[in-house]
Amino acid sequence: MRPIKRLLGTELPVVLILGFALLPWIWMMLSSIRPDAELTHSPIALWPQQLTLIHHIELLKRTSFAQNLRDSLIVACGAVTLGLTLALPAAYAFSRFRFRGRNWLRTQFLVINMFPVVMLILPLFVLMRDFGLLDTYFALIAGHATFTLPFAIWLLTSYVDGIPQELDQAAMIDGATRMQAMLLVVLPLAMPGVVAVGIYLFITSWNEYLFALMMTGRNVRTVTVALQLFIGENQIQWGLLMAGGTLVALPATILFLFAQRRLVGGLTGGAVKG
Amino acid sequence: MLAPALAAAAILVLLPVLDTLWLSLHDVILYRPRSRPFIGLANYTRALTDPVFWESLGNSLVWVICAVSLQFTLGFATALLLNRSFAWRGIARALVVVPWALPSVIIGLIWTWMLDFNLGVLNNIGVMLGILPHSVPWLAQSSTAMGGVILAVVWQGFPFFAVTLLAGLQAIPGELYEAASIDGAGAWGKFRHITLPGLAGVIATALLLRMIWVANSLDLILVMTGGGPGTATQTLPLHAFLTAWSGGNYGQGSALAVLLTLLLLGVVVTYVWRSRAE
Numbered sequence: 001m002r003p004i005k006r007l008l009g010t011e012l013p014v015v016l017i018l019g020f021a022l023l024p025w026i027w028m029m030l031s032s033i034r035p036d037a038e039l040t041h042s043p044i045a046l047w048p049q050q051l052t053l054i055h056h057i058e059l060l061k062r063t064s065f066a067q068n069l070r071d072s073l074i075v076a077c078g079a080v081t082l083g084l085t086l087a088l089p090a091a092y093a094f095s096r097f098r099f100r101g102r103n104w105l106r107t108q109f110l111v112i113n114m115f116p117v118v119m120l121i122l123p124l125f126v127l128m129r130d131f132g133l134l135d136t137y138f139a140l141i142a143g144h145a146t147f148t149l150p151f152a153i154w155l156l157t158s159y160v161d162g163i164p165q166e167l168d169q170a171a172m173i174d175g176a177t178r179m180q181a182m183l184l185v186v187l188p189l190a191m192p193g194v195v196a197v198g199i200y201l202f203i204t205s206w207n208e209y210l211f212a213l214m215m216t217g218r219n220v221r222t223v224t225v226a227l228q229l230f231i232g233e234n235q236i237q238w239g240l241l242m243a244g245g246t247l248v249a250l251p252a253t254i255l256f257l258f259a260q261r262r263l264v265g266g267l268t269g270g271a272v273k274g
Numbered sequence: 275m276l277a278p279a280l281a282a283a284a285i286l287v288l289l290p291v292l293d294t295l296w297l298s299l300h301d302v303i304l305y306r307p308r309s310r311p312f313i314g315l316a317n318y319t320r321a322l323t324d325p326v327f328w329e330s331l332g333n334s335l336v337w338v339i340c341a342v343s344l345q346f347t348l349g350f351a352t353a354l355l356l357n358r359s360f361a362w363r364g365i366a367r368a369l370v371v372v373p374w375a376l377p378s379v380i381i382g383l384i385w386t387w388m389l390d391f392n393l394g395v396l397n398n399i400g401v402m403l404g405i406l407p408h409s410v411p412w413l414a415q416s417s418t419a420m421g422g423v424i425l426a427v428v429w430q431g432f433p434f435f436a437v438t439l440l441a442g443l444q445a446i447p448g449e450l451y452e453a454a455s456i457d458g459a460g461a462w463g464k465f466r467h468i469t470l471p472g473l474a475g476v477i478a479t480a481l482l483l484r485m486i487w488v489a490n491s492l493d494l495i496l497v498m499t500g501g502g503p504g505t506a507t508q509t510l511p512l513h514a515f516l517t518a519w520s521g522g523n524y525g526q527g528s529a530l531a532v533l534l535t536l537l538l539l540g541v542v543v544t545y546v547w548r549s550r551a552e
Contacts, residue, residue, distance in 0.1 A: 010358045014366050017352050021370050024429065027395060028384045043398040043409075090279030097275075105276075107546055112287050114542045116490045118514045118531040123293035124286075126302070126524055146286040153279060178275075207377035209493045214519065224379040228497060231383075238387055245380045256375035257368060 025249070032056065032242035039238050055243035065244060068226040071137075072206055072248075075222055078141035079205035080198050083152045086145070087197065091156035092182050096165065106157070109150040117210060120146050125214050135219050143211040148204050152197050159193025160186060196262035203252045223248045297528035304522040317529035327530070329505055330513040331537075334489065336420060337427075337509050341488045344428045346481060349435020354469075356436065357443045367440070374433040382497030385426040389413055413499050416506035423495050423507050427488065435480060442476030443469070482545040489538055510534045 031039060032055055034048045059065045094106060124143055125134075133139045167189070168181035176184065187194065209224040216222065227244045230237060256263070298317050300310045321327050356367050373381070388396050391411040400406035412422040450468045459467070492511040495501065501508035501516060508516070511534055518527025 006360060010355055011360055014355050017355070018366060018369055020429070021373055021433065024384050024388060025372055027388060031387065039393065042392040043401070044393050044395055046395065086279045086282050089275035093275040107550060110549065111542065111546060112283065114486045114545070115291065116511055116531060116534050116538065118511050119294050119535050120287065120290045122518050122524055122528050122531060123290040123297060126297065127290070127293065142286060145282060149279065149282060203375065209377065209379045224377050227383065228379055238393065241383055242387065245383055249376050249380050252377065253372060253375050256371065260368060260371060
């Protein structure tokens with residue numbers, strides 16, 4: 001009785017929900033390895049007759065996709081570097097120093113995160129255009145910082161809070177400067193948190209579309225924008241699109257699963273605390 | 275040590291926000307960079323007298339209410355199920371977040387592909403099972419397009435509720451349930467008197483966060499329908515974006531962005547007030 005009840009009441013619904021969560025993703029990967037003859041046949045067969053890597057090969061050889069992957073990688077790494085360089089000292093200061101307006105400032109960083117993206121992206125575009133920075137790696141990396149930085153600071157502060165103050169004080173009594181205490185004592189201990197924030201910065205930048213669409217396009221073109229452009233042509237080449245989607249989704253998914261525990265704890269921490 | 279981050283935040287966030295206010299009071303057309311005359315509130319009055327604004331506002335309401343309530347319902351059910359014990363719970367908990375990790379563009383592409391009129395697998399299955407009499411052009415007709423984009427955003431967002439509420443469930447002490455069992459409470463009684471009150475704070479915060487996020491998001495709709503057909507799926511942020519991006523009218527677009535921000539202010543203030551009271 002009990003195992004059957006668990007099977008029907010718990011495991012079966014979980015299977016259905018996982019089916020909803022995973023089947024669209026599996027359908028994308030499956031579509032990317034089927035020949036065009038199958039993909040353009042209506043109604044489409046559920047089960048593939050033939051598997052092929054032709055879309056993946058065509059995508060990497062005949063289109064600019066390899067170049068787009070490189071651009072995305074450069075931008076995402078830039079976003080991680082810029083984000084961590086700015087967020088770590090800020091998080092350290094929020095955690096260690098007691099100054100007037102500290103709570104107010106922390107709240108401001110929370111509020112920034114809730115501003116509509118259109119409110120930031122339109123003026124940033126006009127600014128970058130006036131300064132002639134459009135279509136550079138810098139424009140996109142800085143653009144991504146507008147919405148990743150507040151959250152990175154907020155997340156890192158809670159990690160640094162978990163490291164006892166006595167450690168940096170001991171280091172400073174032994175003659176270390178503040179900077180040394182932060183970099184040589186706190187940073188190594190906060191490494192798991194720093195890695196999680198780094199992964200958050202990478203995924204967010206890698207996945208981002210709107211800023212990439214506005215700020216770049218000719219010289220610099222990230223994968224999300226490149227994928228969308230395949231649609232614009234006369235006939236949609238679903239095989240190519242799905243191959244591209246699979247290649248783009250893979251790094252983000254793997255990184256997310258890898259850092260999930262820490263990231264979900266941090267991402268939802270704010271929600272759970274309230 | 276705060277200085278670099280503060281400077282960056284000032285340049286990248288504060289400046290743009292002030293700039294949006296400035297732009298919204300001027301006549302800024304992109305291909306006319308030399309002339310940006312001050313026109314007072316004209317952008318705002320033009321926006322508010324335009325029927326497209328009210329249509330977009332209506333669409334936004336439908337979009338936010340449907341998306342958030344469906345994400346919440348499915349996410350809550352998932353959290354309750356994943357909180358029970360069964361052999362492969364760990365792997366189920368890990369896999370359920372997969373949609374959340376994907377870029378909006380790819381989510382849009384996957385669902386556009388699955389909802390396609392000729393080649394979409396959902397039409398195929400629907401016809402095969404006899405649910406649909408014939409293929410439906412889901413995203414190409416105004417009566418069903420909103421439903422199509424909402425389906426995609428529910429898929430993208432329900433894992434957020436699942437993991438948030440699951441974390442909340444795990445924080446409720448097990449002794450409460452044991453004590454209730456001894457007192458003779460049934461499953462519904464425990465849910466009603468222990469789970470719901472214990473989770474109320476988390477639910478409120480998660481709902482507020484998600485409402486803000488869904489109300490602001492526009493990339494999924496942009497990829498799937500571009501706001502169409504007609505203006506059937508054009509929400510307020512998308513209206514602001516398209517006015518500036520395709521229309522080249524940055525003054526008008528900025529005014530719309532400011533109006534959206536004002537409309538959302540109430541929700542944001544509630545959220546911040548709650549998180550400060552912690």
